[in-house]
Amino acid sequence: MQFRQNSGNQSTSASIQHRPVLSEMSARSRDIFRTIVEAYVETGEPVGSRTLSRRLGQLTGGQLSPATIRNVMADLEELGLLFAPHTSAGRLPTELGLRLFVDGLMETGGLTEDERSSIDARCAAAGRSLPEVLDQATLMLSGLSRCAGMVVAPKTDRPLKHLEFVHLAPGRALVVMVTEGGMVENRIVDVPVGLPPSALIEATNYLTTRLAGRTLALGRDQILQELESERAALDALTKKVVEAGLASWSREDNSGALIVRGQAHLLEDVTGVADLERLRSLFAALEAKEQLLKLVEAAEVADGVQIFIGAESDLFGLAGCSAVISPYRDSQRRLIGAIGVIGPSRINYARIIPMVDYTAKVIGRILG
Template sequence: MITELNQRSREIFRHIVEAYVQTGEPVGSRTLSRRLTATLSPATIRNVMADLEELGLLISPHTSAGRIPTDAGLRMFVNGLLEVGDLTEREREDIEATCSARGRSVPEVLEEATNLLSGLSSCAGLVLAPKTDRPLKHIEFVSLSPGRALVVLVTEDGLVENRVVEVPTGLPPSALQMASNYLNARVVGRTLAEARAFILKELEEQKSQLDSLTQKVVQTGLATWSGARGSQGYLIVRGQAKLLEDVTAISDLERIRTLFEALETREQMLRMLDATGKAEGVQIFIGAENDLFSHAGCSMIVSPYANTKEQIVGAIGVIGPTRINYARIIPMVDYTAKLIGRLMG
């Protein structure tokens, strides 16, 4: 569609998007006449804006004369008009320092990188970390409420993952302790897949002395860790509060609340991030292009990262309002993903 626009229309459209990204406010002809290098009358600018609205690139959010870009307009801008900036020397140094091993485990580096991206972009940072195939150190069941328990899994390199599982109502605390003791005697030094195969074989052959209730808890815990989630990896989201710092209207607040709910739907987030591994380089999801954010008015900039064998093992990026600073954040995400990839074995 970009080829259908003449030079004047492109220039006006570019200034509308850039002004909207800066302020979050609808852009009117008066604002545009101050930004444009060419001298155009407000009437000429309004006519071009009307044409752009007819093409579905702009929309008027209320009765004001100002316009904002639609999701389709933002997509066209990103694909055809965006000039991606360079990282500053300070940003580059911060990212390099955060993504260096310095005696830390990979999960610690991933968490810090996610925090850093959130801080630099003023968005929520997220990372899809590789699935857990490291040797295990500890597993524990903790009672939360009747019928629910928390399973805590610790790997030898310090990664801690939690899952909430359903357990039989009225289960005595001793059963959870027995399940924890039973698993810890068998999982240490084994990967999750190895531990699962060993324990299920033992249960099938009835070699364990567990009662039926405790067996059920053990099987539930194993199933939770070894299901579809386990094959995709796990999700870290940091800096959600950043999304509330620039909220200017009640409608914005509602969109952010919807996004928070979407971020809690981790199954969908994992599936979507997992799908980024099928493409190379930075990927940009804008608003309704993504089912997960169709009502949230949000965009996601994400890049897969690969291990030394050039296999995609995860993804890292940010989520924010559709007016995020694409030119600044795209190189930030790209550089972080490349550095993270170097840490992967």
């Protein structure tokens, strides 16, 4: 499994800064720094020298005095890897410190068989309906990680195999679109009240004949021109059904679909009004789908999981959150979208990275 830091400007400068820092740190400094970060991930609280002395003694069997540890912590603070919140005697890792830990010191583990089975089962249960697969995968990731699960599905045009209109209720019909890869997408559209069943059948036959083997984008303009010039042998009601079906896909914006599940998990670490306001800004940005195309573009050039820590991403920086995101691709290695989790900066990166990576691969296999 591969994972990379994100490709934003800030992360590039950060990586240039921290690569020599790690090589210059002594084994003692690395042990102390690793222990501080691991304690922070567990508790979210500042770590003091006495606590570190006890933890290091349990881990290594040796004993460092609190005074020695304080000196090392001061050096790490000068390097920009730690900071002291308020007047606390303890230390917390900075965003640069978390990046150093993730890129150079963290050891990622594998998933348990139960976790793999759970991911496989939840994704497979959704069948081949792309929205349902993504929804189930996002819910599952949120539950396993105790973070908010997120999936970005960019607007794509894949060759169609079949398109069908199904009556739901007076004035309402379901448009079912099946791609050549077997993925299914559904839309509900408004149709004239009192529409006869024959009009839905005729609209289905008309669009399927003209769109089979072609993308919607390629066929749509030609069909609309044909309807406009009345070259299509359709009655007025059937023409309205065809136009409604085409419009149902045209209303999507270019940033694609976004699914976020488990936002309540982000509230678990909120300690005050300022934290709540930062989260509100994140939710507002997610609702507006700002920066989502940038995430998809970053995923497209990535070889594996990407990690965005705090200010490294405009989307997550204001809320002080981190995100672990992986692209998912079809069997031809074409990018379909990106899936991951959003959580506080102290998320358990070592556990979540393989979880996101495996889920992306499962989705890719289902897509075929």
